Amino acid sequence: MTAASYAAVDWGTSSFRLWIVSESGAVLAERRSGEGMTTAAQTGFSKILESHLSAVSAPPHLPVIICGMAGARQGWVEAGYLDTPAPLTGIVKAAVTVTDANRDIRILPGLAQRDQDRPDVIRGEETQLLGAISQLGGGSHLVCMPGTHSKWVRVTGGIVDGFSTFMTGELFDVISKHSILSHAVADAGAFDATNVGFLSAVATAAKNPAMATNLLFTVRSGQLLHGLTAPAAKARLSGTMIGLEIAGALSTAKPGANVCLVASGPLAGLYQSALSALDLTPVTIDADDAVRHGLAAAAQAIWPA
Amino acid sequence: MTAASYAAVDWGTSSFRLWIVSESGAVLAERRSGEGMTTAAQTGFSKILESHLSAVSAPPHLPVIICGMAGARQGWVEAGYLDTPAPLTGIVKAAVTVTDANRDIRILPGLAQRDQDRPDVIRGEETQLLGAISQLGGGSHLVCMPGTHSKWVRVTGGIVDGFSTFMTGELFDVISKHSILSHAVADAGAFDATNVGFLSAVATAAKNPAMATNLLFTVRSGQLLHGLTAPAAKARLSGTMIGLEIAGALSTAKPGANVCLVASGPLAGLYQSALSALDLTPVTIDADDAVRHGLAAAAQAIWPA
Numbered sequence: 001m002t003a004a005s006y007a008a009v010d011w012g013t014s015s016f017r018l019w020i021v022s023e024s025g026a027v028l029a030e031r032r033s034g035e036g037m038t039t040a041a042q043t044g045f046s047k048i049l050e051s052h053l054s055a056v057s058a059p060p061h062l063p064v065i066i067c068g069m070a071g072a073r074q075g076w077v078e079a080g081y082l083d084t085p086a087p088l089t090g091i092v093k094a095a096v097t098v099t100d101a102n103r104d105i106r107i108l109p110g111l112a113q114r115d116q117d118r119p120d121v122i123r124g125e126e127t128q129l130l131g132a133i134s135q136l137g138g139g140s141h142l143v144c145m146p147g148t149h150s151k152w153v154r155v156t157g158g159i160v161d162g163f164s165t166f167m168t169g170e171l172f173d174v175i176s177k178h179s180i181l182s183h184a185v186a187d188a189g190a191f192d193a194t195n196v197g198f199l200s201a202v203a204t205a206a207k208n209p210a211m212a213t214n215l216l217f218t219v220r221s222g223q224l225l226h227g228l229t230a231p232a233a234k235a236r237l238s239g240t241m242i243g244l245e246i247a248g249a250l251s252t253a254k255p256g257a258n259v260c261l262v263a264s265g266p267l268a269g270l271y272q273s274a275l276s277a278l279d280l281t282p283v284t285i286d287a288d289d290a291v292r293h294g295l296a297a298a299a300q301a302i303w304p305a
Numbered sequence: 306m307t308a309a310s311y312a313a314v315d316w317g318t319s320s321f322r323l324w325i326v327s328e329s330g331a332v333l334a335e336r337r338s339g340e341g342m343t344t345a346a347q348t349g350f351s352k353i354l355e356s357h358l359s360a361v362s363a364p365p366h367l368p369v370i371i372c373g374m375a376g377a378r379q380g381w382v383e384a385g386y387l388d389t390p391a392p393l394t395g396i397v398k399a400a401v402t403v404t405d406a407n408r409d410i411r412i413l414p415g416l417a418q419r420d421q422d423r424p425d426v427i428r429g430e431e432t433q434l435l436g437a438i439s440q441l442g443g444g445s446h447l448v449c450m451p452g453t454h455s456k457w458v459r460v461t462g463g464i465v466d467g468f469s470t471f472m473t474g475e476l477f478d479v480i481s482k483h484s485i486l487s488h489a490v491a492d493a494g495a496f497d498a499t500n501v502g503f504l505s506a507v508a509t510a511a512k513n514p515a516m517a518t519n520l521l522f523t524v525r526s527g528q529l530l531h532g533l534t535a536p537a538a539k540a541r542l543s544g545t546m547i548g549l550e551i552a553g554a555l556s557t558a559k560p561g562a563n564v565c566l567v568a569s570g571p572l573a574g575l576y577q578s579a580l581s582a583l584d585l586t587p588v589t590i591d592a593d594d595a596v597r598h599g600l601a602a603a604a605q606a607i608w609p610a
Binding site: 177 | 417419421422423424425426454469470471472473475476479480482483484485509511513514515516517518519521522523526527529530531546549550552553555556557
């Protein structure tokens, strides 16, 4: 059997993922669980990590590289933020060591944009970015990482110039559950990324971003006056939020930047479809691959073979 | 004592207001309670109305004019919608009569905009509008009626051309309570309409509406990186939502239309201040006065002296 070289961990707010990686970069074992920061802050980070390492029979001294919320103030050991503009290589240099552990454990920092007007923070996505840029190479990129809080990052020649967080996923969720629109979208189920109502809402919101909260109301009034169905209502709500986000993100883009999408699962399909509706043809990189590649780049820099 | 001529009722989702009006238009008595449509749908509309009329010793055959949610499908008697474009005088003509009552009770209809792209509905504000336009006169007006669902109505020469609902108040509430921003704005208390952070957020959102959900995130990141206080966070959240609304509403305005604000209480101050920050100097009409004047206009048309 190939020897394990290191363990890589993506430790989010509500999720934990671990990969055991060989010297050649092959994944020897993988673990996924819901023991994110919220759980770990109660149970103990070390206990959770060691239980997963033990479950895959990892050697006692296997080093571990971690990104994500384990490095937050409320996490295991605070890994701070690297301030923009920041070279991506700086992320690895700013990794902090967990000192009270029996193995070599490093946690990668987040990124902070301290502008008075546009304060912003990233934690976890910087490692996805590191992995994505290793595939995209130099040049000027606008990298979209959709999610609860979508991150759009401007990278030029390996330097993170700045970024913007959009609360798209969280607002979609909160509006779906707690606003008057909850009745219109109740029990809607999933909709397809090529849904005409979704694409039309993306285009309308991107063209008229100022009308966003009016377009949201048409989810209700459309149900009232035109019998808009729950799946169509949900598609319109989602399309409006995503179209608004894309319009905002594009307004921050450097001229000539390549739009790149780093996403997995259904969200990848939705954003690809939405970007296409706006005549954009992004390179798409799988988010799971990106974070593993980012952690691998960090591991190779910290523990060169 | 001057004889009562009619009772006027503004019956909202969660509020009930009644005025006893004399032939000369003077208010002889007033009642306010929380028995809105939600309560009345359980308790009975007739019972609530009669108890308030009895409390002010209203004569048994005093007629009653009602606007608001009592005319909704889930209300007392459905009063339907008048479709745009609609003359304001049409509202009175489309009033419905409550047939199983011992007195003459009329309920005013709402307004509906049945455009496939911008379906919209109003119920209650059409009566405020009737009252406001009686003061504003002819010409072209863009009338702002802020609230849980802000209504901006385009009126030209007494004809309602169209209108737009913005979910500003409800979204402010839902985001404050249920999103990650709830921590940043917790226990913030009220802020002043001249709050610098509020005015700056209004201007920023109005100038960059596409960045709205990013500007919302700066409420959180500003707290994290710049120690933004809870009152400042609340002011920024409110200013962002109101600035976004105003930008959208102005994009629907006819050239040369006069902006008019129909509002009461703290909301009147906030919107006046926000509109001023965007170099607009609206005529302001008290919303309570406007609805009473609208109900009076309807009563005079239905029951001429």
